[in-house]
Amino acid sequence: MGQTLFDKIWDAHIVNRSEGFPDVLYIDTHFIHEVTSPQAFDGLRVRGIPVFRPKQTVATADHNVPTIHQDQPIREELSRKQVDMLTKNCAEFGVELYGLGHPYQGIVHVIGPELGITIPGKTIVCGDSHTSTHGAFGTIAFGIGTSQVEQVLATQCLLQSKPKRMKIEVNGKLPFGVGAKDIILYIISKISAAGGTGYFVEYAGDTIRGLSMEGRMTICNMSIEMGARGGMIAPDQTTFDYVKDKEFAPKGEAWDKALAWWKTLYSDKDAVFDEVLYFNAADIEPMITYGTNPGMGIGITQNIPAKEALEQHEQNSYQKALDYMALQDNTEILGKPIDYVFIGSCTNSRIEDLRQVAEFVKGRHKAPHVTAWIVPGSKQVQLQAIAEGLDKVFESAGFFLREPGCSACLGMNEDKIPAGKYCVSTSNRNFEGRQGPNARTFLASPLTAAAAAVTGRVTDVREMLSEPEFVEF
CATH class of the missing domain: 3.30.499.10 (Aconitase, domain 3)
Known part of the structure; x- marks a missing residue:
């Protein structure tokens, strides 16, 4: 076997x-x-x-x-x-x-x-x-x-103790305006915030293989949000190209030896998983959460689920989450006014994320009432963004490029969302008080967050994109 x-x-x-x-x-x-x-x-x-x-x-x-x-x-x-x-x-x-x-x-x-x-x-x-x-x-x-x-x-x-193995396969071409963050929020919304408990997940399928390393990191980052012990993706040429010539990567003969082993790191065709799930990329649209765990997510054009559609034992906790977020069940979230936008965290703070946001906001400006923070994931990302002039693009659009750190992802530092305020965040968790006491968090992709900053409300970013420019994420 x-x-x-x-x-x-x-x-x-x-x-x-x-x-x-x-x-x-x-x-x-x-x-x-x-x-x-x-x-x-x-x-x-x-x-x-x-x-x-x-x-x-x-x-x-x-x-x-x-x-x-x-x-x-x-x-x-x-x-x-x-x-x-x-x-x-x-x-x-x-x-x-x-x-x-x-x-x-x-x-x-x-x-x-x-x-x-x-x-x-x-x-x-x-x-x-x-x-x-x-x-x-x-x-x-x-x-x-x-x-x-x-x-x-x-x-x-x-x-x-060795966990069970799960494979999650995503196949097909991603629709216009949909990226890696939308994929993982979609998966978690389908299997719940506990659906991966006890498993280590391998992500596979041609949709996953088509992602950049930054996109793959976003996917694996949020494996924990479905209760899994971790997530992984088999290395391929995309991986090898990314790693090669990095500061501490193997060099010379050591590289050749390492690469030979890395090329054996895939699941064999007859490998057996404890569970296998399949998803179609065509079913995914820009995602956003509405509740207080990452599994409470919907497509941007969908209504918040009706409470009556849930099992009886789920309804009290569901209502508690909606009360915290000051939202109503069976209503749309599209158009909801927001106060803050946070683009950062270990989920979405790499140079690719910042480039994507800069391309979107260039020539636009944030809504007057919105505070927009962009926090690079590292000093190297920050300096690369400055070298490419992204800081000037952000400044012109009214966004603030800060210095690197976890920032408003978890509210353990000075960057907190005020009580009662809504934040569209590219981070990974939307628990009660996660971004500050009584702060209210909508998880979304960098593009959806940028669109919300510009319009001042939850927005379907596809309405603001020129399709030829934004086909791949």
Whole structure:
């Protein structure tokens, strides 16, 4: 019997397997940041042990950093304390840190791929749920808790029970105006925010293969939002071309050797998955969420579902979500006035996302009442955007290009959406209070977010596009 891509990588990293116990899994790369690492370092300190393999640990500051005036001291006390502690811990334990002011600083799931640290066939972990992003390169990548961060720092291994395998296949040509973010929001809306629980997902099909690496990262990033342990895509020429010549990617003979192995990383034709789901790209339109979990999404022209259509036991929580969002069931969301637009996060803050938004807003201007933030995912993305003149395009359109960080994705820093305000966000979660206490979040693609900023309301971006210019995303 053939193996799945997941099986091939998992089995190649098993240090020990015993019946009735979790596998001891070797971890190739461990990313850390300021939020989930302090207690782990304290644990090492108490036990008097070092980081086992510091060269395989990469640190950056991202969650708590301000996205303006990064050359000045952080104003929020907790944020400042956590960033300072990361600096202290990395210096003490010999871990490479890409902190504020470093040319490689940025969101952990953006810098790994752009630096060539993320390469096919690896096992990658981080104390952050959206580590699944790295699966776009054909890796087993997943988030871990603080105690597990300590475990990896101490041993470079992790105790893990092998999850079930799911394949999600998407085939067909994407309709005009539809992109990667719409694909994943559509899938989650169909299988629910818990539909992938217990599984590691492999995305396949000609629609997925037609995506850029940035689009693939967006897909894998939100695997966790369907409850999955992670998501992955088999590496192909698109992957190899992206990785080649990156700063820390293999070079010379090492590249040739790595590439030969990477080309074996695919699911065999006779591989067996525990579940297989199929979707038709032609059925997808620009998506937007209306509730308080990413599974509560609809096509931009559809009505919010009627409460009576749900099972009885679902109706109370459904009504609670609509009450929080101040929306009515069985009504359209199209045309709903909005207050903020946030384009950023580890889901949609790469240079391709910024280029797409800049192309759309060029010659346009945001609505007067809308505050529009564009937050690059890394210092390299920021500098590339400036080099290409995108900052001037944004400035002319009334958008504010900030400095890199997680920003308004999670409201742990200074970038918060005020209570009661509506934000169209390219981030990954729309939980109650996620972007600030009592903030209301609509998840959408960068193009849908940009359209909302210009019109001041939830808008079908297809009405504002010239089709020949925007066929592929």
